[in-house]
Amino acid sequence: MDACRNPDPPALRVLVLGGGGFIGRHAVAALLTEGFAVEVGSRHPGRLDRRLPGEARRCLRRRVHFEDLLSAEAWQPVLDGIDVVMNCVGILRPRGRETYQRVHHLAPAALAEACRRSGKRLVHVSALGLQAPMRSGFLRSKADGEAALRRSGANCCIVRPSLLDAEAGGYGAAWIRRVARWPVHAVPADATGRIAALDVRDLGVALAVLARRPRLGGDEGPGEYELGGETALALGDYLAAMRRQLIGGSALRIPVPGLLARIASHACDLLHLTPFSFGHWELLRRDNLPSRNALPELLGRAPRPVVPPPGHEPYQPPRAVPADA
Numbered sequence: 124m125d126a127c128r129n130p131d132p133p134a135l136r137v138l139v140l141g142g143g144g145f146i147g148r149h150a151v152a153a154l155l156t157e158g159f160a161v162e163v164g165s166r167h168p169g170r171l172d173r174r175l176p177g178e179a180r181r182c183l184r185r186r187v188h189f190e191d192l193l194s195a196e197a198w199q200p201v202l203d204g205i206d207v208v209m210n211c212v213g214i215l216r217p218r219g220r221e222t223y224q225r226v227h228h229l230a231p232a233a234l235a236e237a238c239r240r241s242g243k244r245l246v247h248v249s250a251l252g253l254q255a256p257m258r259s260g261f262l263r264s265k266a267d268g269e270a271a272l273r274r275s276g277a278n279c280c281i282v283r284p285s286l287l288d289a290e291a292g293g294y295g296a297a298w299i300r301r302v303a304r305w306p307v308h309a310v311p312a313d314a315t316g317r318i319a320a321l322d323v324r325d326l327g328v329a330l331a332v333l334a335r336r337p338r339l340g341g342d343e344g345p346g347e348y349e350l351g352g353e354t355a356l357a358l359g360d361y362l363a364a365m366r367r368q369l370i371g372g373s374a375l376r377i378p379v380p381g382l383l384a385r386i387a388s389h390a391c392d393l394l395h396l397t398p399f400s401f402g403h404w405e406l407l408r409r410d411n412l413p414s415r416n417a418l419p420e421l422l423g424r425a426p427r428p429v430v431p432p433p434g435h436e437p438y439q440p441p442r443a444v445p446a447d448a
């Protein structure tokens with residue numbers, strides 16, 4: 124009997140670039156649960172043990188410095204033996220040779236070309252809100268990276284999550300939870316754009332679902348997946364809802380004039396303080412909601428609630444952005 128049985132096909136091998144990061148860790152965990160063979164790309168493979176959860180510590184590791192991987196030829200040995208590449212790499216602030224352009228644009232462009240040449244699939248994690256005109260080098264480099272993927276002809280998709288939340292971990296998520304607990308919330312007065320925060324575990328599951336798909340794009344280019352939770356709130360309301368959930372009660376909200384918030388965002392960038400950056404200040408001024416939320420379809424269920432569920436603030440599609448915004 125056994126001799127007649129078809130052997131199980133070998134597990135697809137996925138390389139998660141930035142697999143020790145906030146999104147990457149959850150992608151790795153979800154991929155392992157789904158039976159993929161997973162490898163983790165990192166600048167410091169030897170330091171991953173304290174960042175990776177349980178079983179993920181046994182994953183093979185590859186040393187990857189995006190700032191040095193600026194051609195398809197340079198990527199070729201890194202991708203050896205890999206079926207699917209998942210790019211979860213990002214930097215909040217540039218450091219030395221790790222510039223926004225190298226990390227968010229030129230390396231992903233070269234990676235897409237390497238994937239096209241070798242027929243590998245590429246899942247690229249980006250962000251919402253890159254279509255509108257913007258000044259931040261952080262956002263522009265991410266938009267340039269997306270544009271390069273669209274031109275590449277690779278079998279790839281772009282995933283754009285809204286703000287991510289988690290009980291633990293994540294530089295931005297941990298900060299938001301900390302600030303939400305404070306009795307006073309200083310909120311930029313012009314942070315009127317709504318966000319649809321989602322649970323990072325749901326993003327991990329959605330990425331694992333995409334990794335299984337043989338075709339990630341169509342004839343017109345990469346597949347594009349915008350993902351969010353089911354509650355759409357502006358920053359001040361999000362902080363208030365998060366506080367109600369974490370410790371109950373309400374905080375005193377103090378609006379910070381737009382110009383002051385903008386100056387503070389530049390100061391944070393200059394001094395590498397907090398996750399608040401000029402790019403985030405720009406993003407917070409307009410809606411950052413998925414135009415069509417692909418998360419429920421990818422999960423096959425409703426997203427996990429992040430803050431008190433709808434009924435209070437039902438999800439609404441994005442408002443049109445004024446031309447002069």
Ligand SMILES: NC(=O)c1ccc[n+]([C@@H]2O[C@H](COP(=O)([O-])OP(=O)(O)OC[C@H]3O[C@@H](n4cnc5c(N)ncnc54)[C@H](OP(=O)(O)O)[C@@H]3O)[C@@H](O)[C@H]2O)c1
Pocket residue numbers: 140141142143144145146147164165166167187188189190211212213214221226248249250251283284285286287288293294295296
């Ligand atoms: N967090 C959110 O709410 C959110 C929402 C939407 C979109 N995003 C986007 O998702 C991406 C990842 O976000 P995250 O929150 O997971 O960030 P993160 O926790 O800081 O992880 C980023 C990972 O990138 C890797 N990395 C950084 N510079 C690198 C370089 N020069 N070469 C190779 N690897 C490098 C780091 O890996 P090693 O340290 O191991 O080398 C790190 O693990 C970013 O592009 C971000 O803009 C995040």
